[in-house]
Amino acid sequence: MSQKKTADGGGKKARLEREHLFRFKCYPGVSCFTQCCQDITIVLTPFDVLRLKNSLGISSDEFLEEYTIIIQKEKQLIPLVILKMNEEDKKCPFVTPEGCTVYHDRPWPCRMYPLDMNDDGTFSLIADASRCLGLKESDKWKISDWLSEQGIGPYEEMNELLSKITVPLNAKGLDITNPDITKMTLMALYNLDKFKDFVFKSTFLDRLEVEPERIEKVRNNDEDLLLFAFDWIKFGLLGKKVFGVKQKPSETTPSNI
Ligand code: SF4
Numbered sequence: 001m002s003q004k005k006t007a008d009g010g011g012k013k014a015r016l017e018r019e020h021l022f023r024f025k026c027y028p029g030v031s032c033f034t035q036c037c038q039d040i041t042i043v044l045t046p047f048d049v050l051r052l053k054n055s056l057g058i059s060s061d062e063f064l065e066e067y068t069i070i071i072q073k074e075k076q077l078i079p080l081v082i083l084k085m086n087e088e089d090k091k092c093p094f095v096t097p098e099g100c101t102v103y104h105d106r107p108w109p110c111r112m113y114p115l116d117m118n119d120d121g122t123f124s125l126i127a128d129a130s131r132c133l134g135l136k137e138s139d140k141w142k143i144s145d146w147l148s149e150q151g152i153g154p155y156e157e158m159n160e161l162l163s164k165i166t167v168p169l170n171a172k173g174l175d176i177t178n179p180d181i182t183k184m185t186l187m188a189l190y191n192l193d194k195f196k197d198f199v200f201k202s203t204f205l206d207r208l209e210v211e212p213e214r215i216e217k218v219r220n221n222d223e224d225l226l227l228f229a230f231d232w233i234k235f236g237l238l239g240k241k242v243f244g245v246k247q248k249p250s251e252t253t254p255s256n257i
């Protein structure tokens with residue numbers, strides 16, 4: 001099965017709740033198989049990048065360089081990271097005639113297809129049944145069952161946690177003029193290998209109080225590292241007291257003796 005996000009063809013689409021049913025079956029025998037894995041815009045979340053770079057066994061740097069286009073708009077802190085289609089045929093770099101080669105770690109929009117989630121938490125069918133022939137199959141899915149089958153749960157959880165950064169940052173309308181801040185934000189969210197070096201190879205842990213158990217988790221698990229990056233952004237840009245600041249020895253030692 002191969003899924004991804006296509007352009008919205010326009011017009012109002014029905015808003016569906018999780019208990020609604022829709023007809024769908026995607027499988028190698030369907031004549032449109034993998035047609036939807038080309039000429040599409042897939043916006044990657046930090047969790048998508050984490051899963052894909054680990055699936056491919058490459059570093060975040062290599063993944064960003066080889067497979068993405070990063071659009072950093074002026075004064076916008078969080079960049080758009082888009083999966084780069086092949087130049088020659090506009091196909092996804094991970095599609096083969098047999099299907100998706102990163103299926104287990106495919107990005108969120110690919111898992112959702114042919115559905116998309118609306119801002120109010122409802123769902124819409126975004127595929128056109130004349131091109132996505134799986135929508136003409138007789139199999140019926142309850143949306144909640146479909147989401148579960150597609151392994152959407154961890155993606156939804158990470159998206160929810162990410163929104164706790166992006167929503168307040170957008171609301172604050174920060175006027176970011178310091179390019180170092182945008183670079184550090186990009187690194188923390190999308191270049192986890194570099195962020196890990198920053199945490200463990202700089203004075204980071206000398207300056208901030210982090211529980212030893214958490215340090216070990218962050219060292220050994222990329223998902224914990226990403227959650228730690230979310231907290232670091234909350235601390236640095238939203239002023240949340242997620243970490244304590246260590247006092248310098250001169251400040252902790254009584255000076256009047
Ligand atoms: S049935 Fe739809 S999702 Fe499946 S390959 Fe065809 S276009 Fe893509």
Ligand code: SF4
Binds near residue numbers: 003095096100107110
């Ligand atoms: S990641 Fe997989 S499912 Fe998504 S567009 Fe590429 S080949 Fe298709």
